Amino acid sequence: EDQVTQSPEALRLQEGESSSLNCSYTVSGLRGLFWYRQDPGKGPEFLFTLYSAGEEKEKERLKATLTKKESFLHITAPKPEDSATYLCAVHLPTDSWGKLQFGAGTQVVVTP
């Protein structure tokens, strides 16, 4: 069964302490991998689309990278406002409807 696994489940960082989140998947022939940020009680906010191994995308303190079996979301010098749950999702190769399979997320807390 296709799976999307995120690790760690939770991450507590000091302000300025860089770290990485992992999203691994068992899908072959990925049609897209997506990162989202979700604040408590709010809808997921789209961050990045990655498609090809070796691809990188950046936005402020966030950088997403993709290999053949996993993606990393690097948070550089985080600030308290980066506290959120980060979700990754994959578009399965057999799907033409645009359905995404989501991971359970990594909850990030950045303390001052």
Place this chain on the structure above:
Amino acid sequence: DADVTQTPRNRITKTGKRIMLECSQTKGHDRMYWYRQDPGLGLRLIYYSFDVKDINKGEISDGYSVSRQAQAKFSLSLESAIPNQTALYFCATSDPGTSGYYEQYFGPGTRLTVT
């Protein structure tokens, strides 16, 4: 104004009641989706639609029904609400457009409590 809106934002209802959650979008996207989110279980797909004539069941459709009234409107109904349907409900839209990728854009969510 938000591209994807959901109403109501919060709802408390009793077991056995029928309830409808509504979603509207101004993004012009063809594809619309309904998810529920529970702590520890992530986002799970309830229904999805390509257009007003095309409705498909997701992984957890039992106890739910939907209506696509127009390209921009997609409603989710709980015919007879039960407590284990207490959750956060999200509507999302997507369209491959020129990018060819299906990133989804989410509404703000509806917090539903069934007592």
